[in-house]
Amino acid sequence: MQSFLSILSAIERGEVTPRQAVAKCFDATAAKDAEIGAFRTMADRETTLAAAEQASGPLAGIAVGVKDIFDTHDMPTEFGSAIHAGNRPAADAAIVAMLRAKGAVVAGKTVTTEFAFLQPADTRNPRNPAHTPGGSSSGSAAAVAAGMVPIAIGTQTGGSVIRPAAYCGVAGYKPSFRLLPMVGAKTFSWSLDTAGFFAAGVADVAAFVARLTGRALAVEPVDPSSLRIGLYRTSLWEEAAPDMQAAVELATDRAGRAGATIVEVDEPSALSAARAAHLELQNFEAAMALAFEYDNHRDRLSDVLRQNLEQGRQTTPEAYDEKRRIARRARRETGALFETVDVLLTPAATGAAPEGLSSTGSPVFNKLWTLTGNPCINVPGITDASGMPLGVQVLARFGRDRMALSVAWWLQALLGDARIGAQKQ
Amino acid sequence: MQSFLSILSAIERGEVTPRQAVAKCFDATAAKDAEIGAFRTMADRETTLAAAEQASGPLAGIAVGVKDIFDTHDMPTEFGSAIHAGNRPAADAAIVAMLRAKGAVVAGKTVTTEFAFLQPADTRNPRNPAHTPGGSSSGSAAAVAAGMVPIAIGTQTGGSVIRPAAYCGVAGYKPSFRLLPMVGAKTFSWSLDTAGFFAAGVADVAAFVARLTGRALAVEPVDPSSLRIGLYRTSLWEEAAPDMQAAVELATDRAGRAGATIVEVDEPSALSAARAAHLELQNFEAAMALAFEYDNHRDRLSDVLRQNLEQGRQTTPEAYDEKRRIARRARRETGALFETVDVLLTPAATGAAPEGLSSTGSPVFNKLWTLTGNPCINVPGITDASGMPLGVQVLARFGRDRMALSVAWWLQALLGDARIGAQKQ
Numbered sequence: 001m002q003s004f005l006s007i008l009s010a011i012e013r014g015e016v017t018p019r020q021a022v023a024k025c026f027d028a029t030a031a032k033d034a035e036i037g038a039f040r041t042m043a044d045r046e047t048t049l050a051a052a053e054q055a056s057g058p059l060a061g062i063a064v065g066v067k068d069i070f071d072t073h074d075m076p077t078e079f080g081s082a083i084h085a086g087n088r089p090a091a092d093a094a095i096v097a098m099l100r101a102k103g104a105v106v107a108g109k110t111v112t113t114e115f116a117f118l119q120p121a122d123t124r125n126p127r128n129p130a131h132t133p134g135g136s137s138s139g140s141a142a143a144v145a146a147g148m149v150p151i152a153i154g155t156q157t158g159g160s161v162i163r164p165a166a167y168c169g170v171a172g173y174k175p176s177f178r179l180l181p182m183v184g185a186k187t188f189s190w191s192l193d194t195a196g197f198f199a200a201g202v203a204d205v206a207a208f209v210a211r212l213t214g215r216a217l218a219v220e221p222v223d224p225s226s227l228r229i230g231l232y233r234t235s236l237w238e239e240a241a242p243d244m245q246a247a248v249e250l251a252t253d254r255a256g257r258a259g260a261t262i263v264e265v266d267e268p269s270a271l272s273a274a275r276a277a278h279l280e281l282q283n284f285e286a287a288m289a290l291a292f293e294y295d296n297h298r299d300r301l302s303d304v305l306r307q308n309l310e311q312g313r314q315t316t317p318e319a320y321d322e323k324r325r326i327a328r329r330a331r332r333e334t335g336a337l338f339e340t341v342d343v344l345l346t347p348a349a350t351g352a353a354p355e356g357l358s359s360t361g362s363p364v365f366n367k368l369w370t371l372t373g374n375p376c377i378n379v380p381g382i383t384d385a386s387g388m389p390l391g392v393q394v395l396a397r398f399g400r401d402r403m404a405l406s407v408a409w410w411l412q413a414l415l416g417d418a419r420i421g422a423q424k425q
Numbered sequence: 426m427q428s429f430l431s432i433l434s435a436i437e438r439g440e441v442t443p444r445q446a447v448a449k450c451f452d453a454t455a456a457k458d459a460e461i462g463a464f465r466t467m468a469d470r471e472t473t474l475a476a477a478e479q480a481s482g483p484l485a486g487i488a489v490g491v492k493d494i495f496d497t498h499d500m501p502t503e504f505g506s507a508i509h510a511g512n513r514p515a516a517d518a519a520i521v522a523m524l525r526a527k528g529a530v531v532a533g534k535t536v537t538t539e540f541a542f543l544q545p546a547d548t549r550n551p552r553n554p555a556h557t558p559g560g561s562s563s564g565s566a567a568a569v570a571a572g573m574v575p576i577a578i579g580t581q582t583g584g585s586v587i588r589p590a591a592y593c594g595v596a597g598y599k600p601s602f603r604l605l606p607m608v609g610a611k612t613f614s615w616s617l618d619t620a621g622f623f624a625a626g627v628a629d630v631a632a633f634v635a636r637l638t639g640r641a642l643a644v645e646p647v648d649p650s651s652l653r654i655g656l657y658r659t660s661l662w663e664e665a666a667p668d669m670q671a672a673v674e675l676a677t678d679r680a681g682r683a684g685a686t687i688v689e690v691d692e693p694s695a696l697s698a699a700r701a702a703h704l705e706l707q708n709f710e711a712a713m714a715l716a717f718e719y720d721n722h723r724d725r726l727s728d729v730l731r732q733n734l735e736q737g738r739q740t741t742p743e744a745y746d747e748k749r750r751i752a753r754r755a756r757r758e759t760g761a762l763f764e765t766v767d768v769l770l771t772p773a774a775t776g777a778a779p780e781g782l783s784s785t786g787s788p789v790f791n792k793l794w795t796l797t798g799n800p801c802i803n804v805p806g807i808t809d810a811s812g813m814p815l816g817v818q819v820l821a822r823f824g825r826d827r828m829a830l831s832v833a834w835w836l837q838a839l840l841g842d843a844r845i846g847a848q849k850q
Binding site: 289 | 514616640741
């Protein structure tokens with residue numbers, strides 16, 4: 001993989017120019033993407049290299065893969081749907097404009113599942129092409145995992161950043177809700193849709209978002225003796241594969257040995273209720289957000305999307321309002337959880353990436369935190385006996401993104417390249 | 426003006442067909458809009474009449490003016506800016522799709538100020554063409570006031586629904602934040618932008634939004650003896666013209682005589698702080714939302730917009746976060762205000778519509794409530810000595826839209842066509 005921080009250092013030391021750093025991304029993509037299918041559209045190589053050469057700013061020399069759910073004025077933006085084939089937006093999404101203003105270039109648009117929902121696309125997992133990369137930010141996770149680009153941008157409505165990051169073995173960061181603008185991203189559910197980021201390691205993703213936003217997000221040293229980690233198993237624990245349970249236990253075990261205080265945290269009933277409310281809330285909003293597509297191009301929607309939109313259309317405003325109240329209560333209760341711990345640790349997914357491309361996996365360990373808006377990080381490093389990544393999720397109080405990133409970075413170092421289970425025959 | 430409820434009744438009684446009802450809107454617009462300038466683009470007459478003829482649903486026969494800040498797949502959507510001349514969106518905005526799904530037709534796109542900010546457009550006030558109609562939903566308010574359409578849709582970020590409704594003498598309704606979807610509307614400030622509605626009377630606008638959303642919003646009878654009205658003067662009272670002060674006092678006086686309890690309500694300091702925070706919060710978000718336009722087409726922005734975007738670019742993330750905290754506190758404090766009263770009454774604007782088209786007037790009496798997200802209604806009916814409308818604003822607890830609408834409807838009936846001040850010579 002390409003490390004964002006290593007590229008910045010190499011540029012700073014004069015070992016590589018911004019143009020060369022970006023050219024390396026085009027070369028890597030040309031070499032690998034026929035097999036992986038991470039990009040839907042690549043930017044024009046020469047135009048982009050010329051832009052990199054002229055670039056100034058804290059992200060000069062950085063090529064970014066942008067999920068094809070964000071508008072780009074100079075590249076088609078198709079949202080993973082044939083309905084919008086060839087669509088050319090009038091303006092860049094706010095986050096794309098931010099990238100460019102800071103000196104980064106858009107290497108290309110990465111593959112998204114249809115409207116960032118569940119219908120799988122063709123992207124393969126770089127760790128094993130027979131497995132799904134996860135979704136919906138499939139191409140963004142794969143592009144980073146395959147070493148095509150140092151940074152990619154995705155979105156999460158259920159688990160679309162953390163899960164593909166976990167499956168592909170890269171760092172994933174879903175910031176606190178509305179830390180980054182969603183202007184110019186195709187809406188699925190406005191209460192849930194959240195921009196997120198992929199990079200080789202946690203320190204990379206933190207440094208990138210710090211430079212992108214001007215916020216104090218770069219990781220800082222953690223004092224284990226004052227760190228309180230909550231192990232958050234909940235009733236979902238049995239849905240995690242044994243390898244995943246072992247990965248989370250390995251993380252808490254090593255953190256405990258390093259001096260952190262580990263406590264078991266039970267799930268308040270308000271949070272279980274909120275997890276259960278996620279789908280109906282999401283679908284009600286999606287039915288409005290995609291009403292044009294449903295009303296005019298129904299036959300070009302996947303079955304799974306059409307069925308969920310129809311479910312959303314059946315939901316009454318009163319039922320939706322009740323789900324919104326449940327979500328508000330959950331946000332308050334989540335705040336209370338962090339009175340006794342600094343971060344929570346949970347599985348990032350139910351296990352390693354499933355074999356086959358017919359499903360992008362389950363967001364069951366992620367969707368509650370998308371609803372509550374807390375910052376979530378996937379910590380990469382652990383693999384199973386076959387070498388497939390097992391992600392551990394760190395989350396912190398709303399707005400305490402730097403805490404989540406710093407603890408995740410510390411954990412990543414503690415875990416190294418740990419392997420779970422016996423080697424397969 | 427055309428009353429929404431009267432049109433529905435006439436269609437129900439078979440006195441007019443949906444096609445005829447829509448044709449009347451095209452005729453009225455053809456007769457009047459050369460002088461007023463409410464529409465930026467009209468829909469194709471024959472296509473639209475044919476659609477109205479085929480329409481079924483609770484809004485069949487209703488022609489709607491849609492502010493040109495909402496995407497329409499079949500009409501240009503230019504956001505009041507030459508930068509986007511001829512822009513053709515890939516999909517309808519969610520609210521446009523809702524309209525159509527319920528049987529309404531889009532008569533055309535109404536004039537918006539540049540990106541729904543302060544730079545005036547050319548629309549004139551139908552009550553006196555030498556005066557501004559207010560902004561930013563200038564064309565929507567004027568189209569209803571001039572009798573071109575029974576319903577128009579706008580947006581409010583500061584005071585862009587309530588103020589033009591007040592200036593043009595029509596009912597205006599800014600719902601609770603996020604009651605209606607903003608998907609497919611050009612974003613200025615995602616924390617503030619709110620869809621709103623214009624109609625001849627309060628009962629019209631309530632019935633329309635009830636049918637559009639399937640929510641219980643139609644006005645219901647008010648029992649004055651159990652109604653507690655808060656007169657909310659605040660330190661801004663001196664910014665209201667004497668005629669406007671008299672209009673608000675007339676409303677409270679009549680409400681009191683009708684049996685309601687009137688109490689003076691002081692402004693909590695958290696709300697004054699929130700009003701003061703509105704501009705910086707708005708500009709920080711606008712600088713992100715319009716970064717593409719600023720970075721690529723700066724010379725085609727008005728001075729007032731460019732200056733505000735530059736102010737937004739100077740705001741630090743920390744200062745923005747502080748403003749967001751102030752807004753959150755204000756939302757809590759606003760809830761507490763409604764422990765003792767059912768609705769608050771304030772001026773809807775500083776006075777009647779100013780003469781000239783060089784300013785759209787001040788949002789000072791509106792912007793706090795856009796930030797807090799409370800439902801606001803402009804009650805039309807009162808005029809000054811020269812016949813220009815003076816609007817009174819009713820607002821209620823977040824989510825109590827029906828209460829706000831019902832009290833506003835009751836007040837509208839109480840006020841009739843009251844006139845303030847001496848007849849001008």
